Amino acid sequence: MKIKNRVRFWSGVVCVLFSSLVSAESTTIAVAANFTKTIEVVGKAFEAETGHQVKFSFGPTGKLYAQIKNGAPFDAFFGADERRPKKTIEDGLGVKQSYFVYAQGQIVLYSSKYRVDRQPIEVLRSADFRHLAIANPKTAPYGERAVAFLKKKGLYEGVKSRIVNGESIAHAFQYVVTHNAPIGFVALSQVVDPASPVYGKGAYWVVPASDYAPINQGALILKRGESNVATRAFIDFMKTPKAIAIIKRYGYHVH
Amino acid sequence: MLKIFDTDIDLAPIWLTLEVATLTTLILLILGTPLAWWMAQMRSSNKVLLEALVALPLVLPPTVLGFYLLIVLNPTGPVTEFLRWFGFEGQLTFSKTGLVIGSVFYSLPFAVQPLMHAFEAIPHRLLDAAATLRASFIDRFRTIVLPLSRRGVLVAATLTFAHTVGEFGVVLMVGGNIPGETRMVSIDIFDHVESLEYTKAHVLSAVMLVFSLMVLMLVYGINRRFGVKVG
Secondary structure, eight states: OOEEEEEEEHHHHHHHHHHHHTTOOEEEEEEGGGHHHHHHHHEEEEEHHHHOOEEEEHHHHHHHHHHHTTTTOOOOOEEESSSHHHHHHTTBBOGGOOOOOEEEEEEEEEESSOOTTOOHHHHHHHHHSOEEEEEEEOOOHHHHHHHHHHHHHHHHHGGGEEEEEEESSSHHHHHTTTSEEEEEEEEEEHHHHHTTTTSSSSSSEEEEESSOOOOOEEEBBBBBGGGGGHHHHHHHHHSSSSHHHHHTTTTBBOO | EEETTEEEOOOOOHHHHHHHHHHHHHHHHHHHHHHHHHHOOOOHHHHHHHHHHHHHHHOOHHHHHHHHHHEEEEEEETTOOOHHHHOOSSSTTTTHHHHHHHHHHHHHHHHHHHHHHHHHOOHHHHHHHHHTTOOOHHIIIIIHHHHHHHHHHHHHHHHHHHHTOOOOOEEEEEEOEEEEEEEHHHHHHHHHHHHHHTTHHHHHHHHHHHHHHHHHHHHHHHHHHHHHOOO
């Protein structure tokens, strides 16, 4: 072969070999605080498998939305509900076709003091706890579902005056962990995690999914990340069996 | 309820905030004055430690303060247990009382520091002269110290009040966001933003902004007018 052609051939080989490094990109994703632990584990698996880099920014969904609306540099948005992520589509900031429900949260009734695993309804109806912790129903879907559940079972009026609102499900959980509220509605993901401070302590009852509207947590790619290879790759990775297994392990449903 | 711009705004958080701020200010003036006086008289090197401790809430992130209060004041903890000896039945966290306690710690330097500096500026020979004329300590305090520290007392009161009004981190941690009891206006604005109720957030924020500006102008106005020449 002529030298010219040989150079071209081997340059091509080198390019192909290095192409995976060259196209390894980085993406920044906004994630609802309740999903922190889970997505960090998924993120590590993603980085190991694809070589792309993913950075997460955590916060309350409403704050993240406000930041995105005001130009925050996120490529994708994973919310704690559907409303705020969908709103980015309305605002022309989100890519409609990329929207999907990445997980369904499950609420549990947890108590450090009462046997809610045996008689959850009885405890709610007649136990003399001073405070019941829930996430603020106005701002957190977990809290809103908890209140809906209580109302459905006719328990709300009896506990209304004793409810304390945490700003988020993590905050409600904090009230319970620090024993300021002996009982509360928290996320399943918070009690099944072996690293959780309440793991193996106290009692919990998984509220049947049929008793409340599903907590669909929605995600989508934002316009800013539309052409980012890593962003697309991460969204795709979230739908793989490997990622789904991790998400389920942390107490979420996936469809 | 205030109906404005086509939306209903609950004003209860504003009244609660003013109530907590007023209580905190009164308590800090009563407790802060003897502390500030004692510190103003201190000559030993212990003063440095005490000044640092008093200034701590200025530097500590409010969420840290709130977090420790949550742990210390919880119903199974030592403080509440101690109070139960005296017949206390309730719970400190998630109550207005707990908020006031938290606010007292949070705004402590804003009360003690202006008072201390005002007391330090009073020349001892005035007090000594009064003592030789057989004036008791209370008498001297009332007729010499307080009038001369007028500016300091007013600054301490207004800054403590304004600082407590703006409190967020501590209230968030130990409050529980209970309407009428612990839902202060800063938390309310935070919630409105979180649930996309921007109009309500704007109105409440504007009210707080105007209020804060007026308070600061009051403080600086006082500084000009009540400037006291001593000596």
